[in-house]
Amino acid sequence: MNPYVNIHTHHVGEGINILDVGEGKAWVEKEEKREWIEGQNVFYSVGIHPMKLNESGENLFAGIEDTARMEKVIAIGECGLDRRSPIGMKTQEEILAVQVGLAEALRKPLIIHCVKAYSELIAMKRRTGSSVPWIVHGYNNNEQILRQLLNHGLYISVGAALLDSRSNAFRLLRMIPAERLFLENDDKEVEISVIYEAASAIFEVDVEVLKEITRNNYNKVFGK
Numbered sequence: 001m002n003p004y005v006n007i008h009t010h011h012v013g014e015g016i017n018i019l020d021v022g023e024g025k026a027w028v029e030k031e032e033k034r035e036w037i038e039g040q041n042v043f044y045s046v047g048i049h050p051m052k053l054n055e056s057g058e059n060l061f062a063g064i065e066d067t068a069r070m071e072k073v074i075a076i077g078e079c080g081l082d083r084r085s086p087i088g089m090k091t092q093e094e095i096l097a098v099q100v101g102l103a104e105a106l107r108k109p110l111i112i113h114c115v116k117a118y119s120e121l122i123a124m125k126r127r128t129g130s131s132v133p134w135i136v137h138g139y140n141n142n143e144q145i146l147r148q149l150l151n152h153g154l155y156i157s158v159g160a161a162l163l164d165s166r167s168n169a170f171r172l173l174r175m176i177p178a179e180r181l182f183l184e185n186d187d188k189e190v191e192i193s194v195i196y197e198a199a200s201a202i203f204e205v206d207v208e209v210l211k212e213i214t215r216n217n218y219n220k221v222f223g224k
């Protein structure tokens with residue numbers, strides 16, 4: 001049986017977890033002493049969230065490069081663009097570009113947070129010529145944007161929005177090709193197994209089939 005792959009989470013649970021630790025080196029070091037629990041496998045993503053930026057961005061970058069190099073840090077993020085952030089889009093794009101550069105240098109995938117800035121995001125993907133995988137997490141937007149993201153080679157991760165039958169994520173899930181799909185529980189208080197069950201009901205496939213799909217994608221994207 002394949003484990004659950006939880007591509008983006010803020011709390012560890014069953015399966016393979018990519019735990020978001022922000023820019024926190026201290027957190028990763030503390031995490032190194034995490035007690036091993038059967039059925040749980042923990043890796044990390046390190047990055048600067050666009051809602052946590054300050055105008056300079058500078059001090060946030062201090063140390064992030066070293067942390068990102070750690071072996072158990074397997075992704076850069078969540079990073080991205082957020083129209084709600086008090087920081088202007090141009091500054092956000094600059095700070096994202098630095099993180100794209102870091103991801104390229106380390107050959108680690110990006111976990112992307114994007115709110116109301118998808119055209120800017122896609123433009124950046126093109127402009128940077130980035131060749132590492134970009135995984136848009138928590139996707140819950142419309143069909144047109146989903147098609148654009150897929151056309152530009154991005155991976156799509158869907159989470160707790162699947163529990164709401166009126167959500168875009170619920171309605172559009174079947175449009176995501178198996179080889180681009182990930183699932184997550186993010187910061188929601190819902191077990192990853194519940195997300196997989198919801199997705200399996202929508203796809204009308206067994207949970208084990210979904211676990212195999214996301215495990216294959218995980219192996220491919222993270223070179224496991």
Ligand SMILES: [Zn+2]
Binds near residue numbers: 020
């Ligand atoms: Zn998150």
